């Protein structure tokens with residue numbers, strides 16, 4: 469066989485649901501890569517003969533290979549920070565109270581309106597580097613800290629540029645309906661008109677977004693306003709997603725399911741009817757333990773119901789300056805288990821195959837299978853559960869992206 473590279477002396481957690489057993493494990497395995505794709509994967513003993521003199525052979529020293537990690541929900545492009553609000557919350561103010569008083573998302577909006585593209589790009593690049601060091605190879609980035617056409621476009625352009633200049637692939641999501649900007653304080657419907665009639669066409673004209681998202685909540689947008697934005701996005705051929713049921717049960721997830729959303733995100737207050745609705749539409753449930761932890765929420769997402777209805781669970785960092793200032797996908801694996809009681813296997817599915825489903829990229833990413841893009845990591849661990857069990861000593865040894873061995877940033 470003629471391959472570009474071969475990996476041996478590894479165990480592989482393929483996360484391929486066609487392979488029986490936890491994590492889709494192939495022990496004592498080998499992987500062959502050709503033209504940026506997985507060309508062969510299976511037990512080392514069955515590896516077909518190849519030209520050992522002409523093919524680079526990488527030895528994993530008995531370590532584990534998993535698919536490259538996918539962080540499917542971030543707000544990673546932003547300026548400033550909200551440490552002062554952290555202090556206010558420690559003195560008793562709530563996230564919703566701070567938002568109602570004009571802080572919260574709006575304070576980051578002010579910082580983003582003032583920042584130029586170069587500054588936002590550099591901040592984003594450093595954050596992607598932090599994720600890359602722990603094995604992340606694909607990231608979703610939302611806008612939503614502009615809330616006017618000019619700044620929303622600026623944030624999405626930066627997100628696209630990051631994807632072009634960094635080895636991490638970036639999926640972009642337009643979240644113009646993230647909060648009501650001060651200019652429209654008493655007229656949210658008029659702001660929604662702007663999102664639909666001005667921002668969305670401009671975003672589409674520049675091909676800046678793969679998906680559209682809305683924050684459906686009593687401190688943000690109503691069900692009716694959410695439906696208007698998601699329907700317009702769907703008619704334009706974009707994927708749709710929703711921040712839903714984070715602080716209250718507004719019925720956003722059922723609406724998102726009706727419209728065929730790829731995911732509903734947060735969902736602490738989702739009830740059984742909502743879980744049933746998303747299971748029927750094939751919508752993923754994106755769980756965000758970082759926000760649950762940082763806001764010291766007490767209402768747990770309905771994990772048992774999600775299992776019962778076989779809804780694919782996704783785990784993401786929700787990295788943002790307000791509710792989850794935690795730029796670590798690996799830490800989310802641990803939090804998903806400790807806070808939400810997911811199994812380590814469910815947590816790993818949540819940052820690989822299920823994350824890929826929630827972004828509509830599972831046909832070429834999210835698991836290690838022949839024909840998929842060769843995005844994978846070598847870890848210095850003795851069992852895949854270790855990725856969720858421990859945190860702090862980074863076990864990521866090597867990352868392969870589109871078949872290239874990546875020199876990880878320091």
Ligand SMILES: N=CN[C@@H](CCC(=O)O)C(=O)O
Nearest residue numbers: 573683711759786788790791
């Ligand atoms: N819930 C809405 N949006 C973000 C928070 C953004 C912020 O507070 O800046 C989230 O996903 O948690």
Ligand SMILES: [Zn+2]
Nearest residue numbers: 541543711786
């Ligand atoms: Zn979010």
